[in-house]
Amino acid sequence: DGGITQSPKYLFRKEGQNVTLSCEQNLNHDAMYWYRQDPGQGLRLIYYSQIVNDFQKGDIAEGYSVSREKKESFPLTVTSAQKNPTAFYLCASSIESWENYGYTFGSGTRLTVV
Amino acid sequence: QQQVKQSPQSLIVQKGGISIINCAYENTAFDYFPWYQQFPGKGPALLIAIRPDVSEKKEGRFTISFNKSAKQFSLHIMDSQPGDSATYFCAASKSDSWGKLQFGAGTQVVVTP
Numbered sequence: 001d002g003g004i005t006q007s008p009k010y011l012f013r014k015e016g017q018n019v020t021l022s023c024e025q026n027l028n029h030d031a032m033y034w035y036r037q038d039p040g041q042g043l044r045l046i047y048y049s050q051i052v053n054d055f056q057k058g059d060i061a062e063g064y065s066v067s068r069e070k071k072e073s074f075p076l077t078v079t080s081a082q083k084n085p086t087a088f089y090l091c092a093s094s095i096e097s098w099e100n101y102g103y104t105f106g107s108g109t110r111l112t113v114v
Numbered sequence: 115q116q117q118v119k120q121s122p123q124s125l126i127v128q129k130g131g132i133s134i135i136n137c138a139y140e141n142t143a144f145d146y147f148p149w150y151q152q153f154p155g156k157g158p159a160l161l162i163a164i165r166p167d168v169s170e171k172k173e174g175r176f177t178i179s180f181n182k183s184a185k186q187f188s189l190h191i192m193d194s195q196p197g198d199s200a201t202y203f204c205a206a207s208k209s210d211s212w213g214k215l216q217f218g219a220g221t222q223v224v225v226t227p
Contacts (some may be wrong), residue, residue, distance in 0.1 A: 007218070040220075041116075041219055042116070042120070042203060042217040042218050043217040044217075045215075048214065066123075066170070071200055102148055102150075102160030103158075103160065105158050106157050107156050107157050108155070
């Protein structure tokens with residue numbers, strides 16, 4: 001089955017640690033995105049990538065970093081510089097004619113700082 | 115600041131009733147307006163979408179109404195069922211901001227039996 005796989009489903013991080021969230025897709029989609037979801041705030045765009053080896057900052061990129069070395073993979077690193085990292089993180093992908101098909105989202109990773 | 119404002123934050127409707135969720139936007143350059151449905155612990159899934167050249171789009175029990183002059187659009191869920199209980203997000207984007215959707219804050223819908 002084609003889709004997006006995010007791992008892990010739950011992640012606990014200590015203060016001052018960097019953590020990396022995995023996102024893999026086998027849909028052959030060109031574009032990939034990372035969103036952060038907080039209660040009452042909807043989804044906010046962190047980073048997005050339209051092609052391999054290229055990515056752009058979204059609305060809330062501070063404290064995060066990404067890479068796009070392969071078309072299938074778009075990992076997100078939450079660095080110690082992110083002041084409030086506890087949230088639900090969603091990865092998505094789309095084809096060029098995304099407006100007809102929308103995004104395909106993964107099932108998310110819930111990150112908690114302990 | 116949120117570019118798409120969504121209301122209400124939550125609503126409870128009886129089975130068979132109509133659920134109505136409203137969204138408003140300021141950026142007149144937005145030209146694509148999708149709605150997403152999210153169940154607990156899952157990622158959102160595209161439900162229905164509309165462009166501003168039509169005032170209404172219907173897919174099954176779900177209808178989008180679009181008012182370009184008022185910069186508002188709404189989702190109507192007819193004959194609401196308990197399986198429709200989920201969080202619904204409206205979103206908007208510009209064609210030249212390829213793939214960058216701006217989401218509303220979400221509405222939690224609970225359909226009681």
